[in-house]
Amino acid sequence: MVAYPDDVIAELERRANLIRRHVIRMTRAAGSGHPGGSLSSTDILSALFFKVMHHRPTDPTWEDRDRFVLSKGHAAPAYYAALAESGYFPVEELLTLRKLGSRLQGHPSRNKLPGIEMSTGSLGQGLSTALGMALAARLDRKAHRIYCLCGDGEQQSGQIWEAAMLGAHYELDNVTAFLDRNKLQIDGPTEKIMSLEPLTDKWRAFGWNVIEIDGHNMREILEACDKAKEVRNRPTMVLAHTVKGKGVSFMENALSFHGKAPNDEETKKALRELGEDI
Amino acid sequence: MRFQYASQRKEYGRALVDLGKSRKDVVVLDADLSSSTRTADFAKEFPEHFFNCGIAEQNMMGVAAGMAASGKVVFASSFAVFATGRCWDQIRQSIAYPKLNVKICATHAGITVGGDGASHQTGEDVALMRTLPNFTVGVPADAPETYKMTRAFAEWNGPCYMRMGRLDFPTVSDPDEGFKIGRGSVLRNGEDVSLIGCGIMVSRCLEAAEALERRNISAQVINMSSIKPLDDALVAGAVKRTGAIVTAEEHNVVSGLGAAVATYLVEHDPVPMRRVGIMDTFGESGEGEELMRKYGLTAEKVVEAAEEVMRRR
Ligand SMILES: Cc1ncc(C[n+]2csc(CCOP(=O)(O)OP(=O)(O)O)c2C)c(N)n1
């Protein structure tokens, strides 16, 4: 097992914080979008794009690249910010989010922006497409891995469990999926709207390797990714316990910031909390 | 033209609450969008008659079918793209075929959804629902008509689909006229060309008629809120009166109102016709009004089409 030095962790945390600030600025500029679920996914996305995944931002169709599918497509702001900070496109373009003519669609569009492997936004479908990529990689005797990020509310969709079966059936050990367990969906807490628990048991029963982590602990995220690579004959689901709106006090666990942009005042406050000099 | 604007969704929620007060057999289902679709308004008043199904539209339609088979009048809501395409086979097999009393009332239809982009917009929902046998399909032009259509659907025994928008819509319908399944309404009389619209495009047709009037062209404007059954008699009357038809819809022209009217015309009384609508393309992110301009859902396009069909007559 790799032991990650503190400075590597600190650098990733710094970049995650940068992504969070982008998310705030982007949704503010757009006047809409999904800050809550972007912020809960930010640490996972940062670990993947800035450390875990093998990819070449200047050669986005490099055939041996690891693939990533954002099954919870509404976390696009954090995803775009990670892509831009990786070098796929200019960081300045982030502020065009959701604007007419922008490549940064409200939900990721494969044909618009380099680095996007799959168009998503309709929940429940991304994991299946990730498994398709994993089957294709195996067919082509390729060593690259497929990463996928799902929402917890998204787990209510039946297709997720159809994918769960297929992933185990075909023993897709080249898949590492994340479940952003922030415990909220739009209409309320997941356990009130349509209870999911026991989630770990469900994924285990479906034949997946399940790793539970604190989804805001960079070291745990990296170690989970390493462990997943060592597992044979089973796909991995990293059940990441997270906080919706993480990093901005008034967005944390706030239902209202699922799909609402911050206003000017809130933007300032959020950026200040995220350590920006303004 | 100066219009008053009002929310279709809000009127849908209000109609549900009124139904809940008078009818014990009404139940409402949603799929984690109840605050947006406004079924939350009903849920607040009648929590025992409301069932949030979570982000699981396919299952929701099956559950709706089962409740309808047990004597309930079931309203099921989500965004139009998720309430139709996502669960189309469940609707076909478990609702349309057994002809069950489920009212699928969807919001955020068309491209005026705006910033969410193509994944959340839909130009196919009317097509998907009108191709299903046994289904009644309605597209209210404005908020008051949404209220009336919701009430009419509750009285109707059989599966129905209602399409609502996200934005506030201009109020165009006649306050004294009720909504009847299978009936459209004439909003403006004219002799030279007939503009047949549905949804938000009815207001664009009215604007187009004003613009045409300035060019001494007298345009009839029809609100065809009943897409299926189509008001054949009203179309036939328009053919007789003007002999030049333009349809306008915030939907793919391949398969919506325009296609329904075209079918009628070709089979009964072919006259020059043009469809204004989304030209067989996906949408994108942007402001609703901006998108309407970019995708040609404007009064100007209706005017152009009107002049063109008149030339061909
Ligand atoms: C099939 C489908 N139904 C409904 C929606 C609307 N929607 C967007 S986000 C969301 C809630 C998602 O909750 P969750 O998966 O927990 O995401 P997170 O909390 O991470 O934002 C819903 C219902 C959708 N995008 N797709």
Ligand SMILES: [Mg+2]
């Ligand atoms: Mg969630």
